[in-house]
Amino acid sequence: MVTSRDVARLAGVSQSTVSYVMSGRRSISPETRRRVEEAIETLGFQPNAGARALASQRSQVIGLVVPFAPGADMTGVLPFIETITKCAREEDHNVILATEDEGAEGLTRLSDQSLCDAIVLMEVGSKDPRIPVAAGLSVPVILIGVPDDPEGLYCVDLDYTLAGRMAVDELADSAHDRVVLLGYPRDVLARDVNFVRRFLRGAEDAAAAHGIAYAEVSPPDTSRAGAEAALDEALAELGPDGGRLGLVVPDPQLIQPTLQSLLDRGLVPGRDLSVIGLCTDRTAETSTPPVTNLSLEPRDVSRRAMRILFRLLNRESVLTTSTVELVTPRLTLRQTSLPAR
Template structure:
């Protein structure tokens, strides 16, 4: 097995110099650094992770806690996970993905066994029992989501209230005097996931400003029958100028299909705005007018803050809550303004 001593011998430097080049903790001349890196490549040296962790008191691992439940939008989670992993690798860290719903015990296990240097938590409930435990851990924790009380933890998320306002503004400008929100799955509603109420508050406020009626169809079972029932109820409630908002990303395509199956064409007979990624909106037929979720921007910003928290010598971020502004992109499923 190749060791750092072998690298030092080939490069003609001390073993400590090899360590400094790899850790970046001391300034090393460009020439010496190149000799060390060339020796590492020549010998295909890989540092021992356990030894490095003992020396630095760091694991070089970020724990990502996201609960996978039946009916969860795993496709929607992928951009978050990809971006978090990419940001971690750019900082020479790996990601330990924890998907089991262990609650507070899972957080304690991660931190207590020194399995990671920091933790990213997703799937945050408005009143989340894990938050007080997370705030007491000795490792930095950042939330993707905004609970009612973050207990001093840093949070990053899309501005869901603004997303609700953007959706209603678009439908009101298209001349709709009644808007129906087709809501979330029973599990999401029951657990009171943080973004549900935030989106609805923004939508309600915008409807009030425009003087239009707004109604909620919820919960919506995550299957074809659930989407069909929700569409039937939305059309019965909506009147002639129906505007539909679907803040439940996995339901956007089933709702669109349920409308088409009834001979109702979004963009001609009704307007539909979905809360989903741009890629998902563009791939639909017809292409869906959407408010973007900005998963990569949210994840990137969360990781930037997390590594600032890990940098003991750096300046800590002062804002506890950072909201990424969403965008509305008009496509084929909304009527033109009258």
């Protein structure tokens, strides 16, 4: 292993000078800097992460707690991981992974072992038991998702209330006269995730405001059978009469099964009714047919979270008035929207 001592010897300076060259915390003469940098280059010196962390009390690592729950939406998580990792690297930090199933202990472990300088906590539940723990850690924690009581923790999330409203607004504005929300499956509801309630609230409010016929159904699970069942229920509830029907599907995993169930019944999205999904653009583009969607903006959400995080780490002021930062979803019309009348 090449140490800063080796570099110092080759450059003919002391070890501390090498350290100061690298950190820039003291002024160094151009000549010395050149020699040291040359030595670093020659030897391929890389500072030992453990020693650096021990001496500086900074690990240069971000802890990322990801939901690997069985029911979790696989596709949706990866863009978060990707963006967070890349943002971290831009600030010369690394990302260490923890899984959700470690629960609150995982958080204290990351913090107390000084494994990381800050933690990003994904998919926070309404009354997530990890929240009080997170609030008491010695490292800052950024939440992706908004719990009922953020306890002063910084949160970033999609504005799900707005998303619900936008979905219904769009349908109402394009002359639909009834809306069915094919909601989240029961196991997701059981997990009591905050965004579910926020989305439903937004949709309900908008429907009320427009005075449009509105119903909610929730499938037993995300399988095709589940979608079928929910659809049966939805259509039965509203009756088979004509008129323009809009279906709102907030669970990304339900979109494809729902589209297929509709096609199986001879109902063509975009011809016989409208379907609006809440999913990443990628999912929307590759569904069959491509579904009109409100984007989940995982990259934007992640980037904002990381921006706050690094401000906290650098002791800069965090410029938000509130501790909760919401990202506006983006509506993209695709093939599943009825043409304007």
